[in-house]
Amino acid sequence: MAHCLAAVASFSPSAVRRRLSSQSSVSFHSQKMSFVSISSRPSSLRFKICCSATGEAQAKKETVDKVCMIVKKQLAVPDGTPVTAESKFSELGADSLDTVEIVMGLEEEFNITVDETSAQDIATVQDAADLIEKLVTEKTA
Structure with missing residues (x-):
């Protein structure tokens, strides 16, 4: 799963989908912030990665x-x-x-x-x- 997190950090959503194995599921949510949820089957582990489109954090x-x-x-x-x-x-x-x-x-x-x-x-x-x-x-x- 570590390689998946690296993939998320350095690739576009479509590239992440291609890199993840068929044993993982990915869901993308987009607004100004991009959220990626990754879960690995059969494990119930879930990761949520949050990053803005520009790489900067949003204001409080x-x-x-x-x-x-x-x-x-x-x-x-x-x-x-x-x-x-x-x-x-x-x-x-x-x-x-x-x-x-x-x-x-x-x-x-x-x-x-x-x-x-x-x-x-x-x-x-x-x-x-x-x-x-x-x-x-x-x-x-």
């Missing part, structure tokens, strides 16, 4: 919630309009100036500095939260 729920709150405030989103991790700034009515103001609000709230290149890559609440987690981690390291 608290960070995402705080970013949602800041985005709602900056864009004056009406009550009842949901802002979630998947919300795109453009779909919430943000133009480039609004996005700059959101980034400034995030910098102030989290006591971080976002460089211009990174700021241009932010399109969703999740993008912003992931970047904040990365910057906060780098700052405390």
Whole structure:
């Protein structure tokens, strides 16, 4: 089974399926995060491997919630309009100036500095939260 775990770590889902023997079963679940469950027959051993599509960890729920709150405030989103991790700034009515103001609000709230290149890559609440987690981690390291 050890070779299967190595295969999961270094190959695409289709390659993993090809590498696993017929005595194992694999199930793939995809969203932003990829989960692979491997079970070996007749054993009941199960492994769950979690990795993001980009190789980076997703932000904590608290960070995402705080970013949602800041985005709602900056864009004056009406009550009842949901802002979630998947919300795109453009779909919430943000133009480039609004996005700059959101980034400034995030910098102030989290006591971080976002460089211009990174700021241009932010399109969703999740993008912003992931970047904040990365910057906060780098700052405390």
